[in-house]
Amino acid sequence: MPDESELIFVSHAERDDQWAQWAAWHLEQAGYRVELGLWHWRAGDDFVTRMNEALEQASAVVAVLSPHYFEPGRYTEEQWRAAVARGGRFIPVVVEPLKPGQLPAFLSSRIQVDLHELPGEAEAVKALTEAVRGRGRPEHPPAYPPAAAPGPQPRFPATASASSVVWEVRRRRNPHFTGRDEVIGELRGKLLAERHAAVQALHGTGGIGKTQVALEYVYRYREHYDIVWWIDAEQADQIPVHYAELAARVGVAKPDAGVEFNARYALDELRSRERWLIVLDNAEEPERLETWLPDGPGHVLITSRNPGCKQIVPGLPLGVFSRAESLDHLRGHLPTLATEDAEALAEALGDLPLALAQAAGALGDGMPPDRYLEVLRTDTAQLLDHDKAHDYRSTLTATVTIAMDRLEADHPGATAVLRLAALLGPEPIPTAWLVAARDRLATVPGDTGDFRWPRPALQPLARYGLAVVSPDAFQVHRLTQAVVREGLDADRRDALWDDVVSLLTAADPGDSELPESWPRWSALAPHLTAGMTVLCKRAAIRPLLLSAARYLVRSAQWRAARDFAAGLHASWSGHLGENHVDTLHAASMETWAMEGLGHDPDMLPRVRDILERRRATLGEDHPDTLDSTYDLATALHGIGRYAEALALHQDVGERRARVLGEDAPDTLRSVQSMARALTVLGRFDEGLRVTFDALGRYRATLGEEHPDTLRSLRDAAASLSYVGRYKDAYRTAHEAYERIRAVMGDNHPETLSAAHGLTMAMTALERHTDAQDLIMDTLRRLRRDYGESHPNALELTTSLGLVLARCGRPEDAHELLTDTMEQHLRVYGPDHPGALQCALGIGLTLHGTGRNAEAERYLRDLRRRVHRVLGGENVIADNTTRALAIALAAQGKHREAHKLIAYVQRRAPLKLPVQRRSATRKGRR
16 A cells, blocks of 8 residues: 555646546545545635645646647646656656647656556556556455445546436537637536535526537536436426436336426435436526426536526526637638638627627638628628527527517516617616616606616516626627617617617716716717717717717827717718817817827828817807917927927917916916926926926816826926926925826826836936836836837837936947837937937937947037927927037047037026926826
8 A cells, every 4th residue: 555645646637527536536545645626626726826735745746648638728737847847756647649749748758658548447447556656566466356435436437428327418519619618617616516416507698608518518527427417498397397207217207196296206316316417408487496406416507598597506607708719619610711800700799609600600601701791790680690500599680589579578678778778889888877867768668766777677688688787787799789779660769869868968977087087988988989970960969979089088098089089070070060169179189189199290280270270260269279279389399399389388378368267277288388398498497487386276276186286296396307406306206106196097198107207307316226117117018008109108218228328338228229219210200309319319328338429420410400400499409419518528529518518508507418308298288
């Protein structure tokens, strides 16, 4: 006998857990302690921790090898690599032939045991135990094997089709089944976790594949059961008939007892047996199942569209495929399907298994993917009423239509809500919207004062599998929506759109400038987008549409904002006219989104055009005209025309003060923008004074946490740096960063801009390592969310190069800045202010690497270019002059260097050697 302290860890793929249990059982019978996740690990345990503990304690690892063991992404790879790395015994037990080259080179030299080649279970048990213990030479003649120990034990997998198994599954295994491994594994684990009368219910909407999962579970684990009995439970009154048939099959039925009594005899028999599985498929009325749930040491699996089943038995919700599962499913049917076509189909079909199966059938019969997608957009219901998928009861259209017909007869209010939801987006719909708009929903019958609302409408939708309902929202799949929409006549559709407007306007989240409203806007915006074509033509919802566009800009969803605003502008240009006030609002917001996305050569002409239209239709001092003048000043600032921008900001600020008031938010934005322009023009003392004036007034009128106040605080830190108050600048920058991050989140551009400002304050205090760490983290976030070529990312990369140079790494800095300049030239051109700032950094790194003559030539040329493009009175020009003076002095040309330094210090005294162009793009409104 082995040492009782010897522990064997059994490693296996999920699909081989019958083999694993069989091996573990017989190793325990041989006297070993065994660690098997299926037996010893509980739901909720940390898998990695349990695995490491087992590997650490085990004296040997028995690996149950099959092709499944080496599938990509499986945890089994971590197990065998860890076991080999620890140097312990690793015993490969092959239970299914491996494909050529599948066994890793690490394991090919290990002696392995091939159980699948052995004639029977006795030989397999002997081979397994000898592999672990070693054969050795017996001291006495081997005895005849004893009888099996009492109690249940896993059956040898090779005997899965034994004639003694009672099998009643009239559906063949789906040869095209893919995915759902995690669901099936979780289902298996939950059933095994219960030692007595284990019941699990799979519930989900129609077409989600509940029956398919149950069927795959049955075939995958059939070797574990002596009785497998599949019952179609859709008609609850027929369930006893199926149990009576089971009673006859197991020999306990009495000819004269009748169906009810024989059904009870079957349940009594199950109570005394082990290793049985009862499947109750498509149970529409789970409350009627309670009296027909078997008791005893077996398993019950229920499938139902009705989530109410989880009130009776433990439930496992089944959702749509993951995108990876959808792609695997399509490729399994259509191996030559292009990846981009598979992605497009999965997206359009919402990863719904039934729809994917139907699509695979249609494409397999010769329908091109592009044509399928086109028809799906225009004739969804008709398309999805053809090509019934293998082993599904009906097509998706039929599934939805049948459920709707039943719903209409019994719950007209629920049907009305479903039709309403069909005109919205496929995203979750907050139930609070239904409550807020109840008395304005003309198409929804029933008592508007019913305190239970909206439960009477939503519960039937869930019960019939037409929606997923949670305590605070409900959701209808996009294809269900499409089938419902196509069944609407013109008159009903028009009345429903009136109710959609009522529903969405009742859900108005409030001021889209404020971050606390953004989660509510996030829930609303997709539904506005989904119905934009129709909603644009309804005057009552136009203000909400414009507020949604503003939300998308403020929350930095710039591509979505541009597309949304462009859609509004195009629709209203044709419907209301190009000069209508709302049309011009939409056009203006489109330019805001363009600015957020980066330098766009079309933006300045667009801004000028909007301004001229507003001047002509509204007058010079109308608030909308002043907004456009402000936009023009901001656009000019962004391309380096700082003096023009300052003049316009001063003019707009004065007129806004007169029209709107001295402390109106728009007036203060003009004041803050004036301060930025003054700073970038080198008028640092004036910029500091105006910045703190704006900050004080923001705090008094909008409060400490308003985004405009926080942007002003961030700008104040930069202004303090420019006048040499570096410690005050650092404290202010740190406060701004922490507060902006708390209000807007870690990854909002305003937060990242504040982080950039903090790195500049750190650099001024010679805290280069801290600055470098923060820049690297901020740059990673910027690149991930907005791309490597976004102006903010390039600006930050330039700052990183300058920090590297000051940390004594000029060669690394030069290489980084050279690469950054190539991106500038490719995307924005050589005269963009960001490109000129990057070029200044390159000149400084040439000096830092001792190439002073080259630096002199480079900086003289850059200085001429800066003066030509931006003029001579701005910080980029001043810093270029300083850098040139440094290169000259390094070559002993002190007279010219001193002359240049004296000139620029008289014009704009500055202690920092490099300007951070923090004010050119941030906080524009």
